[in-house]
Amino acid sequence: MATWRLALSAVGPATPADLIAARLQMALSLGWHIVLACLGVGMPALMLIIQWRGIRTGDADYTRLARQWAKAIGVLFAAGAVSGTILSFEMGLLWPGMMGTYGQVIGLPFATEGIAFFIEAIFLGIYLYAWGRVPPKVHLLSGIPVLVAGTASAFLVVCANAWMNAPRGFTRTDGVVRQVSPWRAMFNPAVLHETLHMIVAAFMVAGFLVAGVYAAGMLRGHRDRYHLLGFLVPFTLAAVFTPIQILVGDFAGKRIAELQPTKLAAAEALFRTQAGAPLSIGGIVIGDRLRYSIEIPYGLSLLVGHSTDTVIQGLDAVPRAVRPPVMIVHLAFDTMVGMGFLLLLLSAWLAYNWWRRKELPRSRWFLRAAALSGVFAVIAVEAGWTVTEVGRQPWTVYGHLRTSDAVNPAPGLWVGFVVVTLVYAVLTVVTLYVMRLIRWSERPVAPQERERIHEPETS
């Protein structure tokens, strides 16, 4: 019975060009989707908070903001839904070597995510349609499943990614997977830190991006209460999550030191296993050395083990063939951490001013930086995923399946990559354009909103 399964692991050679193309295509579509996924998780929270404030205070500005954000969510959800679908296709189109063998191990969180996605789509449809037709409190309640299901989706999908980093719940004999325990696979040791890190990141991205729109508006002179609230509520939410995220990141680092020491070594560009390992910032990898970096002595040992004596495993502990590309992982890691601290500074700036004077910092530089804060948060998320994914290389399933064995051996994958890149380029431009278009629109714009069927005026 299992004999035909061997055909699934005996992969023909994919050309290097096709392998790179497949990796870039996956990176592109994941990197694109992740921004929308963050908005899909975070924006319903913002919308519900501000709608709730509107109901509590009877303040029309809150309600107007909630309505605007609901429109944006409706439109963005469409782009998020389809860009997420492509990913589920690509799991098979690009990585059949993984899915054929490990699909049954990793399937459960995805199946559960499918259900969460259903709930999200259904209740978003109900919520947007029911606006103004049911009592406000009932309406608010109908939006809560959107938030819960969106967050659950993020959790479940990241569970699957966590499994690729810490594969559990199966044994493998002669290339065939046996004794599968889907629950153990789903709740693997990497789940806690990865999902926490991602979900907090999603709230930060959504908060800073939405706040950025209103900061830009204020820079253009729209200094009214509507803009102030539109800026403050999302920015505050994101700012509260920022220090939490840094603590979660620290926790994640300690877990990775345990589960994937090679990934941590690459992120810190630590070549030699040592006690009292320094924390290196920036620099260039030349041969087997990191040069021109800023070093904080004992920093890494202190962070990981709270002691200068803690021994940190370096890249020299593993053969060259199973090391990830150090330069990319290290720079991505520094970028992520750098952006995180930049956002922390910005949050502290606002917190200090609000505490002292109950107003925004007067400097235009604050608004300029705040207008870009969403971009910084997106860069941090993209860089963080680069650390996770590139840092796992050359493995797709850590320690079990190499990426070169997971890729589709069919010829011509690079053509698909070129086409997909063009489509995404157009999609990006159009999405940004449409978001600008609907910014001040008060009429129905989301597909789920109500509109009348009317004849054109005959003139």
Add this chain to the structure above:
Amino acid sequence: MDTAQIVLVVMWVGITLYALLAGADFGGGAWDLLAGRSRTGMARRKLIEQTIGPVWEANHVWLIFVIVLLWTAFSGVFASVMSTLYIPLTLAALGIIARGTAFAFRKAARELWQQRLFGGAFAISSILTPFFLGTVAGGIASGRVPPGLARGNIFTSWLNPTSLLGGVLAIMVCVYLAGSYLCDDAVEAGRPELAEWFRARALIAAVLIGAVALGGIAVLRLDAPQLFTGLTHRALPLVVAGAVFGVGSLILLWRRVYPLVRATAMLGVITILWGWALAQYPVMLPPSLTYRQAAAEPAVLTATLVVTAIGVALIAPSMTWLLAVQRRALRDAGTPE
């Protein structure tokens, strides 16, 4: 019934619902293309938009559900299909992106030229996506996807007579389903004159489907003999029932009994899909790989079924509510202020 069989049935129910619900949404896109010039077609396009708007995302999720079930419960089949048929599936995926985003963006667009551009992208991708999915079905049904990674020919596996038949039939079924739903919806929205317009064209579509299906018998006999044998023996009752429903829905459409047209059109599609399944059961990848050989371990199948059962308990009432909302939206849209 063993667990693998149950998962197989659940998956096929998912495919059926995807065809009935999302198929009609794709068909709506095709009707959008046929709806006439900007001005004359406006009310028709608005009706299409109204019927698709609140539900298409939820309808679309059935595809994801089926894909995920397939890769969880029959991982090897998933890998074989995706790797060999990666060209039509990539094109279908791009069609799904274009369809969803263009539909959402069209409503947000203000200028006529923008609405035309997004509308065009929406309509064309609504036709191409079911076509490519149909070629995939044809490739599998005619035994052109061998088990294993990219073991089949990446071109002839979907550029062949059965695949083309599958693609054309998929488009036409979507068009007919949407047409019959739209007739009913137009009456519901208090716009019977719109229903007349859809009715005339849906009648033509029904006759064309009949012609293609008759021609398809010859194609399958030559190109997919194993499927042909199954359809003419074990699945014959379903094939006959499909023909009866098809003719019945044509007559009912002629007599303007729209709610029944909707029901018979759906039953027609159900019999086609289950006829195909029955004709090839227990084989998943013809000629010989059976679902039993391909099934995941029992622990995985059980877990999947548990999750699915919980999911159904949550989704069924919510979905019913959403569909009720959609019907109410239609009635409201038709009534004057």
